[in-house]
Amino acid sequence: MRRSGSPFAFILLGVGVFLLVLAPMLVWYVKPRAAVNPIDIDVTAVYKGTGSYFDVGETETLSGEQITVTQRVRGDVAESERSGNAVWDVVTTVDTEKSLPAADPHDALDFSTARWVTDRRTNKPVHCCDEQPYHEGEAYLKFPFDVEKRSYQWWDSTGDTTVTLSYQGTQEIKGYKGYVFTGKVAPMQAGTRQVPGALVGLPDTPQVIAEEWYSNHGVKLVVDQATGRTLYAQLGPKRTLRAPGSDEDAVTLLDVDKLSFTDATQQFAVDRAEQDSGQLRTVGVTAPIGAASAGLLSTIAAVVLLVRGRRRGGESDEDRAVPSEPAPTAELTAARR
Template sequence: MRRTASPLSLALLGAGVFLLVLAPMLAWYVEPRAKRTPVDVDVTTVFTGPGSYFDTAEIKTVKKDLTITRQVRGDVADSESSGRAVWDVSTSVDTEDTLPAADTHDSLQWTLERWVTDRRTNEPVHCCGEKPTFDGEAYLKFPFDVQKRSYRWWDNTLGSTVRLRFAGVRKIQGYEGYRFTGAVEPAQTGTRLVPGRLVGLPKRSQVLAEEWYANHGIELVVDRRTGRIVNAAIGPRKTLRAPGGKRDRVVLLDSRRLEFTPATQRAQVALASSDSDRLELVGETLPMGGGGAGAVLAAVGAVLVVRGREARGTTPVITL
């Protein structure tokens, strides 16, 4: 009797082999290429908290709630032409009297920056009208696959990197992320021409006062898989000192803690969860599931092929 493989056995064997080939391709080829910093972003984050600032109308430091609004927009055209992630970043510091943040003419502080990074490594790239020139491993986001180690975070006010240490895990809006903390010791960051009496030199009409900056504490909670920051808290302090002075004379801005609002936290968690789920699907779920299903289908198909089926031939001739 002649045996031949059935169409079903061949189909099962072919499907199994296909899945066995596809599974490692998803894990080793597709998933690494999916880990790319997006370029078509338009995200607004808001920090709030109690603080104080120098009121130029009253010529003194007053206490008020502060709001920091940061909008990040991707420049898709420049990103596609350069192959980098090109983001334009607008940041304003306001009180309740100067909100909404979209109207920046009376903000306490307003900056417009352009950040350019490698889409795979998140390292800074110096091109495409980057402003300012920055360094480090993290700023608006962390690299993909965040590790339990210290990272160099760029502090734009300081003009240098700050070491943030891994400090365990923390849940934000029910979503778990890696927590990193650090601080900035007082450092001179520039100079400003002010009336001498502001910094304790009443006999001098104008002096080139020293601008000093510190940060009471930095706390970032980061999604492990995507590097997206799901919560941020900072404690900026900006002051003026007399030339060569040893102590602060004027507090320009100070807050022990400015933190993402609950609405910003929820939005960041939603983005991180969605992106993380897609990476997990491509990098883990589909390769593992596809590999397992492929092995089963290939095994069943191979058994059926080996067993085959009896061909329906002609009726044998019986001789006497």
């Protein structure tokens, strides 16, 4: 009779093969499906800075004033599930100390709404689902997953244009390291506005279609490498009015050199980035390495047990039997008689 391999060895082999197959599946199949823009997002980012703004009541530009920008992003879950994209509604208000707190956001210095639609995996814009305004680029509210050390095209909603943000190294925000990207926006015409002629240096013209110009002193974003979440944002918006065809600014509507995330917004962003990147790291790195290591060890152990079992099973019962006494010869038998 030959011994067969131990049942435990076969179980160990099965577990090892399963873990070896699981490891690449986690990297190539599970992680890409986990790294998607959420559809149930509901976050608020607050920026603060000191600068100038045009006070309609005073009909003049006031300087050294505190400016607060509040941006709330909420996901349209039903539309996102229907379209398969991330559909986010964004409400942005610009306030001064006079308008904060405001019961109605329409009472703010500036108020705007938008609907951003992006591919959940690539973060690229998708032009559907009542998107407004039309936008392009690779990044806006966030960057793509697995951010690279290169330049990105960031969408500037005020200028309705893409801005090249260049990689500038790393920086820690609340003890958490992110990638730094910076860029600027040169003065550009961003629209028109009907105003009294006197406001833009044309006192003899009751009303005039003035040119609205926009620039940005500097854009600085610190981004989580794994998730693309913005950990810190600093902007320098400047909006002015010019007389038609003029090369000179006549009125400053808004000018803030450094408008940046508050401490609370930074901490919230860091906490969420740590949580989300940790989950992605588990699925894409920790679990695959653990599964591959355990699978390799299990497979090796199973093979060793099976080989030992075969060697032992290869010995016949005859080989293992105790030798018997030789049969007595005829002479011995006769002598005994």
